[in-house]
Amino acid sequence: MSFEIDVDHVREHFRLTARFSSAPGLTALFGRSGSGKSTLVDVIGGLIRPTHGRVAVDGQVLVDTDRGLFVPKHRRRIGYVFQDSRLFPHLSVRNNLLYGRWFARNGTGGSGDLASVVELLGIGALLDRQPDSLSGGERQRVAIGRALLAHPRLLLMDEPLASLDEARRAEILPYIERLRDQAGVPIIYVSHSVAEVARLATTVVILSEGRVTAVGPVLDILPLADASDAGSVLDATVARHDEAFQLTVLASAAGELQVPRLAAPVGSPVRAYIRARDVMISLRSPEEISALNVLAGRIAAVVPNPNGAQADVRLDCNGAFLMARLTAKSVDRLALVPGRPVFAVIKSVSFERS
Amino acid sequence: MTEEEWTAVKLSLLVATTATAASLPLGITVAWLLARGRFWGKSLVDTLVHLPLIMPPVVTGYLLLLTFGRRTPIGAFLADELGIVFSFRWTGAALACAVMGFPLLVRAVRLSIEAVDARLESAAGTLGANPLWVFATVTLPLSLPGVIAGAILCFAKAMGEFGATITFVSNIPGETQTLPSLIYTLTQVPGGDAGALRLTLISIAISMLALLGSELLARRIGARRVAT
Numbered sequence: 001m002s003f004e005i006d007v008d009h010v011r012e013h014f015r016l017t018a019r020f021s022s023a024p025g026l027t028a029l030f031g032r033s034g035s036g037k038s039t040l041v042d043v044i045g046g047l048i049r050p051t052h053g054r055v056a057v058d059g060q061v062l063v064d065t066d067r068g069l070f071v072p073k074h075r076r077r078i079g080y081v082f083q084d085s086r087l088f089p090h091l092s093v094r095n096n097l098l099y100g101r102w103f104a105r106n107g108t109g110g111s112g113d114l115a116s117v118v119e120l121l122g123i124g125a126l127l128d129r130q131p132d133s134l135s136g137g138e139r140q141r142v143a144i145g146r147a148l149l150a151h152p153r154l155l156l157m158d159e160p161l162a163s164l165d166e167a168r169r170a171e172i173l174p175y176i177e178r179l180r181d182q183a184g185v186p187i188i189y190v191s192h193s194v195a196e197v198a199r200l201a202t203t204v205v206i207l208s209e210g211r212v213t214a215v216g217p218v219l220d221i222l223p224l225a226d227a228s229d230a231g232s233v234l235d236a237t238v239a240r241h242d243e244a245f246q247l248t249v250l251a252s253a254a255g256e257l258q259v260p261r262l263a264a265p266v267g268s269p270v271r272a273y274i275r276a277r278d279v280m281i282s283l284r285s286p287e288e289i290s291a292l293n294v295l296a297g298r299i300a301a302v303v304p305n306p307n308g309a310q311a312d313v314r315l316d317c318n319g320a321f322l323m324a325r326l327t328a329k330s331v332d333r334l335a336l337v338p339g340r341p342v343f344a345v346i347k348s349v350s351f352e353r354s
Numbered sequence: 355m356t357e358e359e360w361t362a363v364k365l366s367l368l369v370a371t372t373a374t375a376a377s378l379p380l381g382i383t384v385a386w387l388l389a390r391g392r393f394w395g396k397s398l399v400d401t402l403v404h405l406p407l408i409m410p411p412v413v414t415g416y417l418l419l420l421t422f423g424r425r426t427p428i429g430a431f432l433a434d435e436l437g438i439v440f441s442f443r444w445t446g447a448a449l450a451c452a453v454m455g456f457p458l459l460v461r462a463v464r465l466s467i468e469a470v471d472a473r474l475e476s477a478a479g480t481l482g483a484n485p486l487w488v489f490a491t492v493t494l495p496l497s498l499p500g501v502i503a504g505a506i507l508c509f510a511k512a513m514g515e516f517g518a519t520i521t522f523v524s525n526i527p528g529e530t531q532t533l534p535s536l537i538y539t540l541t542q543v544p545g546g547d548a549g550a551l552r553l554t555l556i557s558i559a560i561s562m563l564a565l566l567g568s569e570l571l572a573r574r575i576g577a578r579r580v581a582t
Binding site: 045046047072073074075076077078079080082084086088089090099100102103104146147150 | 471473474476477478479480481482483484485487488491492495496
């Protein structure tokens with residue numbers, strides 16, 4: 001399974017130029033609103049005809065403007081989960097789920113039948129309900145199931161959690177993780193939330209003002225993302241649990257981290273997300289402070305923010321990258337330059353199981 | 355009620371039902387094209403559809419006579435090749451009524467198709483449905499109340515059509531003498547007042563029944579849609 005995208009699309013005052021190719025798992029298209037993420041998935045899904053470009057999925061060319069080729073959306077076998085679930089109001093949940101089956105002539109998608117999809121998404125109790133009686137989270141799960149049951153060879157998800165509150169998001173995220181790991185369908189996932197991308201993505205494509213600014217594995221790329229909740233991702237494993245203080249100790253390349261007790265068993269992999277603004281920098285090893293997590297590292301780069309008041313400092317902690325957002329004044333006062341050894345004090349860590 | 359009156363009522367019901375049933379497939383197609391289609395000459399089609407609404411009915415009837423009369427090329431072709439004769443037959447009355455009711459039907463259906471969320475249609479497309487299937491499984495079911503309203507409007511218009519019908523197919527008892535034609539005839543003869551009044555009341559009753567029926571039908575569709 002592979003896909004290749006090379007698109008140049010002009011729309012009034014906006015130009016989208018994107019070129020990237022496949023990776024297994026979940027590819028996140030990340031960027032601020034208006035960066036062209038949704039336009040790009042619409043091009044892939046066949047909802048928009050690009051002014052120029054080529055899209056190929058699984059070796060089949062879907063769009064090639066040079067050859068005048070455009071495969072309409074109903075012949076692409078690309079699933080699409082919309083931000084506003086778009087369930088059919090006149091059909092029951094069951095018939096919404098089965099809608100795509102009427103048209104999937106060659107059921108070779110490998111994403112399973114109704115029973116397994118219903119089980120995967122936990123929607124068994126909803127089958128005989130009507131869409132307008134569902135909560136936002138339930139509706140999105142049904143929409144995901146509906147897309148899966150059309151046996152897509154690629155699944156597009158355009159900010160599927162954007163219209164939901166924090167609790168509903170937390171309810172759906174595990175299902176999307178299971179989907180990524182079990183359904184065997186590659187996913188392109190649009191998001192402007194660093195936390196979501198950190199948790200879900202295998203590969204990240206960063207879009208900014210209609211251009212791809214970075215592509216690569218999530219651990220390398222996410223620290224480059226320019227966002228208010230920017231941060232870095234550390235892959236770690238559970239080393240042991242400290243029952244007396246209700247803590248869990250994690251082992252990562254950057255060193256040990258102590259975090260509130262996790263439910264995960266010893267040895268299981270976890271993905272830690274550390275916001276840049278939760279990281280302080282000290283030139284000497286800090287003593288007698290409340291923070292439990294202090295990692296030694298070396299400054300890799302200092303990137304001033306466009307507004308000039310802040311700077312993002314990238315640290316190399318024994319090969320793992322950590323990002324700290326500091327004021328420009330602090331950078332100046334501590335004379336932070338690449339190569340300088342420092343200590344990172346981490347105020348809080350958010351954890352996503354992987 | 356006299357035999358003559360009863361015949362006119364039955365004929366009117368037949369003409370109006372035929373006109374509505376025959377208009378529906380074409381009317382829905384045209385409404386869909388006008389609501390969702392993007393093609394050259396769309397405003398021309400729109401104008402043509404609406405023409406019977408703004409032209410004097412007598413003019414429409416005369417144009418029908420010029421087009422479908424027995425001696426015109428089209429009329430002759432239909433009669434000789436297909437065995438369909440319109441002039442001075444009840445089928446001609448149905449044609450006249452269909453033409454007059456068509457704009458009302460198309461308007462109602464078009465409005466309700468335009469009210470269907472186009473995003474649902476594109477979602478159906480990503481699930482593998484071609485445009486025809488999208489129409490049959492999403493657009494049409496969701497615009498059904500408008501289709502019913504349009505059909506009732508068309509039926510009511512057909513029940514009351516007078517000018518185009520009498521111009522095109524005349525006023526032949528038992529063949530083209532519909533309810534309005536007979537009311538007109540009765541008002542022209544001495545002692546016809548009672549009959550005219552009876553038919554007027556029948557005419558009102560049929561219109562109200564049709565409206566009531568469509569309300570009930572629309573409500574049942576609505577109820578089925580929200581039932582859990």
